[in-house]
Amino acid sequence: MSGSIASRVQAEPFEPGAELARFTKAAPGAGAIVSFTGLVRGEDHAGRALTAMTLEHYPGMTEAQVHAMTEEAARRWSLLSVLVIHRFGRLEAGAPIVFVATASPHRRAAFEAADFLMDWLKTKAPFWKLEEGAEGAEWVAAKAEDDQAAARWR
Amino acid sequence: MSGSIASRVQAEPFEPGAELARFTKAAPGAGAIVSFTGLVRGEDHAGRALTAMTLEHYPGMTEAQVHAMTEEAARRWSLLSVLVIHRFGRLEAGAPIVFVATASPHRRAAFEAADFLMDWLKTKAPFWKLEEGAEGAEWVAAKAEDDQAAARWR
């Protein structure tokens, strides 16, 4: 039943607004479209000023994992279409890191599928964040709350 | 805590992508932005082809109710910014009806606040849908599931 399932893992920046415009045009029949944009915050996990971060990833495995998630979401919620974009490499504060969009006839499926995709991206996609602050670079530790959030979807 | 709280009730069409682009630019410090777009589906509640619908509203009360919801959402979730756009009047199939965007440092708040706003818009904003199909115009009945969804937020 799914129309378009797409995922991109890329170093290039992207524009959430332009992506949502394109996604909306390509989802005829949709009654509900949810988008999520994750951005580099201007502070690190400890609240200190952050200038940039670098996202390391596992080339090959990342693309496969992310695409498998989109298929899993489309299957669980019978989505009309789904899109995931995830950047890697160096990102400045304020830059979009990740974009998820889901289209469905009804809003509950669109909300839940986007929520699910973000929880899985946080816990099952091989990306690692290195934060660059005034005191140097530091690898971000995984959060127990992300594991708990992902466990909701079993 | 709140940056920008905005709501618009309008007859004019709007572009979800352009709105998300503007909203994202105006939300510095956000780590998470969720958007919801509701569109006129090409079929009515009974699955018959739908050419258009007309949204009647209660001028004055609508604007006040919608704005009060944005303030309630910003208060409950400490949002950085929130935007609601809701159209009234005649809308063609495929046209966006409603747009909600929420910005927060963290994703859980952004997701929940957008979900909450849609549930409240469905049950507490004075809009009424008149569907136009091949067999004439018909007022849409309220759904019990929308009341149940809204009851989650008490």
Add this chain to the structure above:
Amino acid sequence: MRVRYFAWLRSRLNRAEEDVAVPAGVTTLNGLLDHLITLSPGHAAVFADRTILRAAINQVFADLDSAFTPTDEVAFFPPVTGG
């Protein structure tokens, strides 16, 4: 007083609002409805089932047992279906 109607109440009554002379002693929306159903068979039909009626006083949602005064703006309509 001025009473406003929306959605199918408006289309079935064929009017968006009307001036109603509120009888003495009527102080609640239920009391007002008791009066409205006496105005015409059309009114009687539209307001027959109060479980599917919603109301606002001065543009704020109000239960049918809410009190109003003649200077208030009262509106009746079906459950909302926006969003």
Add this chain to the structure above:
Amino acid sequence: MRVRYFAWLRSRLNRAEEDVAVPAGVTTLNGLLDHLITLSPGHAAVFADRTILRAAINQVFADLDSAFTPTDEVAFFPPVTGG
């Protein structure tokens, strides 16, 4: 066999991958780790706490008690932090 490292494992070992001669009898990731910690003090430190290690075999997440063969691509890394 080729073993890959990511994130702080990579930066602390100062290498993204290395060729490891797997001793006879080693068939699981835990067995491989028992060998890796003998390679250098740096290896011993990085792989000391296995509760904070994650792994993949042929680019699929794998528990540390999973079996592998010498032609597999094995990777070790910390819990992921994308999204």
